[in-house]
Amino acid sequence: MQPSIDLLRHTLQGIYPPGEINGFIRLIFEALCDYTPTDILLRKDTILSEDMHRKIEEIASRLARQEPIQYILGYAWFCDRRFYIAPGALIPRPETEELVRLIIDENRSRPLRIADLGTGSGCIAVTLARELPQCRVEAWELSPEALAIARRNAELQQVTVDFYQRDILHYDLSQLTPGSLDLIVSNPPYICRSESRAMSENVLGYEPHEALFVPDETPLLFYDKIARDGLTLLSPGGRLYFEINEAQGPACACMLERQGYEQIRIIHDLYDKDRFASAIKPHAHG
Incomplete structure (x- = not known):
């Protein structure tokens, strides 16, 4: 040896x-x-x-x-569970575990209808389905490769998640029932193209770019769309949770306020960086 x-x-x-x-x-x-x-x-x-x-x-x-070890071995650990990982979905990050634990801690007692938008490997949706068995969880993903990985993870963890192939930016909202969700979580692409210069080869060379990057001019592209759609899809008092770019905390809070959300929080990760946002849809949205 x-x-x-x-x-x-x-x-x-x-x-x-x-x-x-x-x-x-x-x-x-x-x-x-x-x-x-x-x-x-x-x-x-x-x-x-x-x-x-x-x-x-x-x-x-x-x-x-510089191929990532998780792609070589075919798995990654997330919230103390082993998830199948392959090129085509991002490798789960420790910060995302923090987001999931926050959601579990704050929503343990209620039977909620939860949607994970841009699910990737499915680690958020699958972990929530395991930890909050009273909740109904669905997950949206555009990439067929990522969807196949997420479905496999739901099978491996023996949970029920309803998977949909949907484009967060371009799906038809009128096909969905208003107020049909109580909680939306998303860890969408949030790295600006210009930030890629400082990134390591094991990320740039191997992980799917469409799951990482947004144009420099529109860093909140996904958040803005999800928040707008959340005003329709969420029940009154429904909650939004985001993982965000550490540079976009104040901008994200302003955007949520502008759209009429309440109880807006920007939450730090373990490294004391702005990493998560949460907000509540008001009960009487005009």
Whole structure:
């Protein structure tokens, strides 16, 4: 086993920081051998099969090309659950876990009709369906590839989510029942094109750009449309929850206020950045 660890360290040295390489080693041996971090320490002298060593060699070369480890292994952890992940859907982020936990904490007691708009891998919708079993959850997604991944995750987690192929920006609102939802959550594309210059190759080279980027001129493109449609789709007192670009907190709050929402909050993530927005549709929307 030690030669395989040495191979990983040698191949990835200078591409990733040492702490990240240690993280990769833990994930790889967990995925391939079902080893815990303690097993890795105690079993260094274990002789791995030629086949296993070749697999590790291949993973090392893919990591050296900056392919994300989640796409290589085919899964990611989200809210303590293992989700199937493949190119075609974004890799779930820790910030999104914070958003989901916030929604669960604030809406635990009521049977709600929830929609996750732009569901991607389905991690938000599926986790909410698992944690809030009294709620009915639906999820919208434009990309057929992402929808297939999300559906598989609902099956793997044994939850019922109603999936719809819909374009958030262009669907026909008149086909949907007014007031048919109590909660809308969305983590839509929110990175401005100009911000891509500061992003790493493992994101730019592999994750779907349509799920990441918005034009510089319209950074709130998706939020504005979802908030407007929410005034029709949400029941009175219904709630909106967004994950947002850290630079857009004040602009997002202004937009929600302009549209007539109440109890608008911009909430910080663990790194103290503006990362989430929530608002309530008024009871008497004129």
